[in-house]
Amino acid sequence: MTAARLEGWYARALRLYPAAFRAAYEGPMRQAFRDALADGELRRGALLRLAVRDLAVSLWREHMAMAKETFGRPALVFNALVLAGMATVLAVALYAIPQQVLRMGADDPQIQMATDLAARLESGATPAVAVPIGSVDMARSLAPFLIVYDDQGRPLGSTAQLNGQTPTPPAGVFDNVRAHGEERVSWQPILGSTRGVRIAAVVERVSGAQPGFVLAGRSMREVEARIDHVQNLAGLTWLGMLGLIVVGTVAFGWVTRRQAIT
Amino acid sequence: MTSDVGSGSGPLTAAVFAILLALAGGDKHGYAVMKEARTPEGGGVPMGPGTLYGTLDRLTRDGMVEESGVSDDERRRYYRLTALGRKALAAELERMDAAVRAARGLGLLAGGRG
Numbered sequence: 400m401t402a403a404r405l406e407g408w409y410a411r412a413l414r415l416y417p418a419a420f421r422a423a424y425e426g427p428m429r430q431a432f433r434d435a436l437a438d439g440e441l442r443r444g445a446l447l448r449l450a451v452r453d454l455a456v457s458l459w460r461e462h463m464a465m466a467k468e469t470f471g472r473p474a475l476v477f478n479a480l481v482l483a484g485m486a487t488v489l490a491v492a493l494y495a496i497p498q499q500v501l502r503m504g505a506d507d508p509q510i511q512m513a514t515d516l517a518a519r520l521e522s523g524a525t526p527a528v529a530v531p532i533g534s535v536d537m538a539r540s541l542a543p544f545l546i547v548y549d550d551q552g553r554p555l556g557s558t559a560q561l562n563g564q565t566p567t568p569p570a571g572v573f574d575n576v577r578a579h580g581e582e583r584v585s586w587q588p589i590l591g592s593t594r595g596v597r598i599a600a601v602v603e604r605v606s607g608a609q610p611g612f613v614l615a616g617r618s619m620r621e622v623e624a625r626i627d628h629v630q631n632l633a634g635l636t637w638l639g640m641l642g643l644i645v646v647g648t649v650a651f652g653w654v655t656r657r658q659a660i661t
Numbered sequence: 662m663t664s665d666v667g668s669g670s671g672p673l674t675a676a677v678f679a680i681l682l683a684l685a686g687g688d689k690h691g692y693a694v695m696k697e698a699r700t701p702e703g704g705g706v707p708m709g710p711g712t713l714y715g716t717l718d719r720l721t722r723d724g725m726v727e728e729s730g731v732s733d734d735e736r737r738r739y740y741r742l743t744a745l746g747r748k749a750l751a752a753e754l755e756r757m758d759a760a761v762r763a764a765r766g767l768g769l770l771a772g773g774r775g
C-alpha cells in the first residue's frame with residue numbers, strides 16, 4: 400500500500416472524531432501521520448498497528464470527553480435535576496390527591512350508617528332490633544355492613560361474616576373511639592391465619608345506658624383497584640416526564656454544544 | 662473537556678509524562694513529541710496522533726502546555742512547556758526518583774545494596 404493511500408485511509412478515519420476535536424486537530428494529526436510514514440523509523444506494519452490502536456482508544460476517549468463536556472455542563476445538569484424534581488412532585492401529587500379522594504369516598508355511606516345506628520342504640524333500641532337482618536360475606540361482597548360491639552369490644556350483632564365469624568377490630572381502635580367519639584380506619588380483619596379483605600370502617604361510640612361501639616364497613620376491593628390504576632397512571636406519567644426531560648436535555652445539550660476547540 | 666491528565670496530586674499518566682518530558686527539551690511539533698516519547702529515555706510510550714493531540718488539548722486547557730507557533734503551511738503545530746507544566750514534571754520526577762532510590766535500597770536495581 401502506498402503512503403498516499405495509507406494517508407487517505409487515515410484521513411477518512413479522522414472523520415470519526417467529534418467535530419470540534421476534528422476541526423482543531425485534523426490537520427496536525429494528518430501531518431503527524433505523514434511525518435511518521437516519511438520518517439520510516441517505524442515499519443509500516445508497526446505504524447499501522449499503532450494507528451489502529453490509537454484510533455480505537457482515542458476515538459472512545461474523545462467522544463466520551465465531548466459527551467461529558469456537552470451533557471455534563473453544570474447548568475444543564477442542574478436544570479435537568481430541577482425539572483426531574485418538579486416532575487416527581489407533580490407525579491406524587493397526581494397519585495396522592497386522587498388516592499385521598501378515593502379513600503375518603505370509600506367511607507360513604509358508612510359514616511351515615513354508623514351515625515344512624517349509634518343514634519338508635521342510644522335511644523334504647525337493642526342490637527337485635529337495630530341491626531338489620533342480613534348476612535354480607537365480607538370476603539366477597541362489596542355491600543356495606545354493620546356490627547355492634549359492647550363496651551369491651553365483644554360483638555353483639557352483625558350483618559356481616561368472615562369465614563362464618565364476626566371479626567373484631569384491634570383494641571386500639573376502640574380506645575381511640577372512646578377518646579375521640581369516632582374513628583375512620585382501613586381495617587384488615589384477621590381470623591386465625593386468614594387475612595380478610597381490607598375494609599373501609601367507620602367506628603362510632605355508643606353512649607347511654609348500654610355503652611358500646613358500632614362499626615359500619617365496606618370492602619375496599621374496588622376502591623383499591625382504582626387507586627392501583629391511579630398509581631399506574633401516575634407512574635407512567637412520571638416516567639414519561641422523565642423521558643421528555645432526558646430527551647430535551649440531550650437535544651438542548653447537543654444543539655448548544657461547543658462547536659470548536661479554541 | 663474535563664481534565665484527565667493526572668495533573669492533580671496523583672501521578673501523571675504515561676502519555677502526559679512523556680509529552681511533558683519531550684517538551685522539557687524545547688518547543689516541538691506533534692511528530693517530534695511522538696518520536697521522542699517512544700524512545701526509552703523519553704518514557705518509552707508509543708502513542709499515535711489521536712492520543713497525542715487529545716492529551717495536548719487537555720494539557721493546554723490545564724495550562725501545562727501552550728502553543729508556541731505553527732509551520733508556514735500551518736500543518737505543524739508547535740508546543741512548549743509552561744511554568745506549571747515544568748512544575749508538574751519536576752514533581753513527577755521527584756516521585757519517580759524517590760521510588761527508584763527505594764528500589765535501590767531494596768536491591769531491586771543495580772547500584773543498590775547487595
